[in-house]
Amino acid sequence: MKNLLLPALVIAGKDLYSEWKTRQIVTTMLIFSSLIIVTFSFAFDPSNQSVRVLIPGMIWIITIFAAILGLNRSFTTEQSNDHIHAFVVAPIDASSVFLGKFIANFIFVLIVQIIAIPLLFLLFDFRVLTIESIFYLVGIIFLGTFGFVSVGTFLAALSSNSKSSEMLLPILLLPLATPVVIAAVQATRIVLIDLEKLSSAMSWMQLMIAYDLIFFVAGLLLFEYVLEV
Amino acid sequence: MIQSNNIIKTIGEKMILRGMNLEIASGETVAIIGPNGAGKSTWLKITAGLLKPTEGSLLIDEEPLKKDKYELQQIIGYLGHQSFLYEHFSPVENLRFFAKLYHVKKPDKRIDDLIEEVGLTFFKYEPVRSFSRGMIQRLAIARAILHDPKILLLDEPHTGLDQQAVDILNKVILRLKKKGVTVVLVTHDFPQVIKTCDRVIILKNGRVKDDIPLEGQDVNWLYTHYERQAIHS
Amino acid sequence: MQQDKGLTNLPEPSLLHRVMVMITIPAVVVALYLVFIWSPVERQMGVVQKIFYFHVGSAWNAFLAFGVVAVFSILFLITRKRIYDMIAGVSAEIGVVFTAIVLTTGPIWGRSAWNVWWNWEPRLTTTVILFFIYIAYITVRSLDMEWQKKGRLSAVLGVIGAINVPIVYMSVRWWESTLHPVVMGEGVEESGGGMEPSMLFTFIFTVLTMTLVYTVLMQKGIYIEKLRIHVAKLKAKQQEKMIS
Numbered sequence: 001m002k003n004l005l006l007p008a009l010v011i012a013g014k015d016l017y018s019e020w021k022t023r024q025i026v027t028t029m030l031i032f033s034s035l036i037i038v039t040f041s042f043a044f045d046p047s048n049q050s051v052r053v054l055i056p057g058m059i060w061i062i063t064i065f066a067a068i069l070g071l072n073r074s075f076t077t078e079q080s081n082d083h084i085h086a087f088v089v090a091p092i093d094a095s096s097v098f099l100g101k102f103i104a105n106f107i108f109v110l111i112v113q114i115i116a117i118p119l120l121f122l123l124f125d126f127r128v129l130t131i132e133s134i135f136y137l138v139g140i141i142f143l144g145t146f147g148f149v150s151v152g153t154f155l156a157a158l159s160s161n162s163k164s165s166e167m168l169l170p171i172l173l174l175p176l177a178t179p180v181v182i183a184a185v186q187a188t189r190i191v192l193i194d195l196e197k198l199s200s201a202m203s204w205m206q207l208m209i210a211y212d213l214i215f216f217v218a219g220l221l222l223f224e225y226v227l228e229v
Numbered sequence: 230m231i232q233s234n235n236i237i238k239t240i241g242e243k244m245i246l247r248g249m250n251l252e253i254a255s256g257e258t259v260a261i262i263g264p265n266g267a268g269k270s271t272w273l274k275i276t277a278g279l280l281k282p283t284e285g286s287l288l289i290d291e292e293p294l295k296k297d298k299y300e301l302q303q304i305i306g307y308l309g310h311q312s313f314l315y316e317h318f319s320p321v322e323n324l325r326f327f328a329k330l331y332h333v334k335k336p337d338k339r340i341d342d343l344i345e346e347v348g349l350t351f352f353k354y355e356p357v358r359s360f361s362r363g364m365i366q367r368l369a370i371a372r373a374i375l376h377d378p379k380i381l382l383l384d385e386p387h388t389g390l391d392q393q394a395v396d397i398l399n400k401v402i403l404r405l406k407k408k409g410v411t412v413v414l415v416t417h418d419f420p421q422v423i424k425t426c427d428r429v430i431i432l433k434n435g436r437v438k439d440d441i442p443l444e445g446q447d448v449n450w451l452y453t454h455y456e457r458q459a460i461h462s
Numbered sequence: 463m464q465q466d467k468g469l470t471n472l473p474e475p476s477l478l479h480r481v482m483v484m485i486t487i488p489a490v491v492v493a494l495y496l497v498f499i500w501s502p503v504e505r506q507m508g509v510v511q512k513i514f515y516f517h518v519g520s521a522w523n524a525f526l527a528f529g530v531v532a533v534f535s536i537l538f539l540i541t542r543k544r545i546y547d548m549i550a551g552v553s554a555e556i557g558v559v560f561t562a563i564v565l566t567t568g569p570i571w572g573r574s575a576w577n578v579w580w581n582w583e584p585r586l587t588t589t590v591i592l593f594f595i596y597i598a599y600i601t602v603r604s605l606d607m608e609w610q611k612k613g614r615l616s617a618v619l620g621v622i623g624a625i626n627v628p629i630v631y632m633s634v635r636w637w638e639s640t641l642h643p644v645v646m647g648e649g650v651e652e653s654g655g656g657m658e659p660s661m662l663f664t665f666i667f668t669v670l671t672m673t674l675v676y677t678v679l680m681q682k683g684i685y686i687e688k689l690r691i692h693v694a695k696l697k698a699k700q701q702e703k704m705i706s
């Protein structure tokens with residue numbers, strides 16, 4: 001614990017504090033997601049009721065692209081003064097770096113979603129939300145983001161070894177995130193548009209839980225190989 | 230304290246260390262000199278646990294330095310070519326972060342003392358971004374010794390420092406030496422070697438070329454000796 | 463010096479490789495004969511059905527190649543032996559070719575069988591994702607780094623990718639079943655269920671032959687890698703001499 005959880009919290013705390021001071025990453029992610037939403041409204045007429053079926057997909061497109069933006073920064077900022085080396089020589093478990101970065105990235109993406117998703121609903125005049133569907137939506141967003149950010153954090157660390165890491169990350173991340181993206185979009189569609197099929201959404205959520213667990217654990221276990229110099 | 234047994238390190242196709250045999254006793258202050266590309270930094274990185282040797286072993290306190298050897302990592306202080314400092318944080322914020330990583334007890338007092346020792350009290354709350362190279366290096370030293378290491382590994386710490394900063398650095402090294410800390414200093418700065426070290430090791434082509442005590446020698450002797458050992462032969 | 467001698471002697475292709483080549487060439491000819499001349503033309507689909515033999519053979523090899531990547535990635539992470547890294551890398555390069563064959567023959571089949579170029583059939587979709595994972599893997603391998611680091615990073619990706627493939631298959635199958643509640647006829651692979659004996663024989667023979675081709679290509683690829691390393695070592699040696 002002393003060498004895993006505590007340093008993870010220290011590293012996450014450092015990232016959050018740094019973000020609090022500069023407000024660089026979350027602000028950029030927010031502006032970017034707002035721009036995606038605006039672009040969506042030009043691309044798909046918001047006054048047309050049939051566009052509603054696209055909302056679940058939009059939620060996850062916003063999440064994916066905003067998250068990639070943030071994930072790219074997550075490890076490149078540790079590159080400038082070889083901070084990664086500092087983590088390797090410090091008496092901490094390699095997995096704690098993964099855990100710490102995961103926590104910070106997860107919080108960044110959640111903050112963006114808390115603002116961007118209501119904005120999306122607002123601009124597309126989507127208001128058939130019930131308490132029940134909001135409840136499930138929150139759960140699905142939590143699970144989907146958890147899985148995407150686990151794989152994303154891991155691959156961001158991997159691709160930060162390359163000079164053009166911001167181009168490499170999406171190429172590595174999107175194919176590996178396919179299952180969680182499919183599951184998240186399907187589950188979101190069900191709870192937003194036809195809630196009667198809830199049991200089906202539940203199975204998608206189970207798939208997400210399995211995916212989250214597998215890749216979170218794989219990330220913890222394999223991270224030492226990524227961190228090695 | 231530090232025992233390097235026939236260490237070979239190959240990166241890519243290139244053999245950088247070709248059998249480094251070296252033993253450093255507890256409390257010694259050792260300088261490692263040698264031409265560029267001799268493998269000094271590489272050996273120091275292996276000693277710090279940053280790189281793994283391709284062959285051979287590195288023992289610290291008779292124990293191999295592997296991952297998860299937290300007790301060993303806890304007693305090593307390493308300063309490489311990079312400062313490991315966060316540019317947008319102030320000295321205090323930087324040191325606080327590392328104090329937490331190394332589980333330093335009563336960090337605030339310790340940080341204050343160290344910042345004073347390296348003469349940065351006045352810049353305590355300024356972001357590191359605005360610092361000169363010398364100030365960054367002084368803060369980096371403070372970072373490396375923050376957790377009271379028993380072994381201090383410094384890679385060219387004197388490079389690019391002005392006279393005042395060099396004096397501060399030497400003072401820190403001598404103070405730790407008195408405390409019994411084992412110091413390994415990779416450098417090209419011979420006057421500082423004479424001022425601080427007990428023993429000098431000349432490295433060439435990934436091997437130990439010479440290993441001599443410095444008792445009672447002066448800079449000129451070191452220059453001529455180095456020339457004989459490292460350049461002609 | 464022994465090392466010097468090792469450097470002047472070029473690596474030789476192994477005897478096994480020569481034997482394998484000797485076996486593979488006639489096998490390929492026989493397979494082509496069996497497919498195009500000997501086996502009967504299928505009644506419903508006509509000659510297009512013959513693509514099935516290559517399609518399935520390639521698909522089998524594409525997944526086999528990725529399995530090899532995964533196994534040797536794990537071996538590399540444990541032992542750090544260069545040969546394992548080479549095997550994984552070569553296997554990925556061959557695998558991506560087979561995957562590309564699957565992805566071109568699939569639509570040709572689909573066009574005749576279902577009158578659409580592409581449907582999101584789970585096996586085909588999984589192959590698309592596999593293709594992209596292969597591309598990611600090869601991109602990492604083409605980064606400019608020393609082989610030790612590259613081997614380590616690509617091995618990690620190989621392992622993660624292999625974990626991912628079955629999950630992709632499951633999720634795509636599930637997703638597809640919500641798309642088309644009524645199964646639109648089984649995929650290419652399973653339409654072999656009621657095959658005539660001669661077709662079945664051709665099918666098995668082709669798949670085996672393609673696996674042979676994979677093996678020969680693997681040996682060739684590893685041999686080329688060895689030569690490449692040999693050149694790099696000679697170069698490093700020469701540079702060292704020039705410096706000192």
Ligand SMILES: Nc1ncnc2c1ncn2[C@@H]1O[C@H](COP(=O)(O)OP(=O)(O)O)[C@@H](O)[C@H]1O
Binds near residue numbers: 240271
């Ligand atoms: N990551 C690396 N990749 C390739 N070569 C390296 C790497 N690190 C060091 N080297 C080479 O190893 C040799 C020794 O490097 P180093 O230990 O930094 O020398 P020194 O510190 O004695 O000047 C140099 O020739 C350098 O080019």
Ligand SMILES: [Mg+2]
Binds near residue numbers: 269270271
């Ligand atoms: Mg150096």
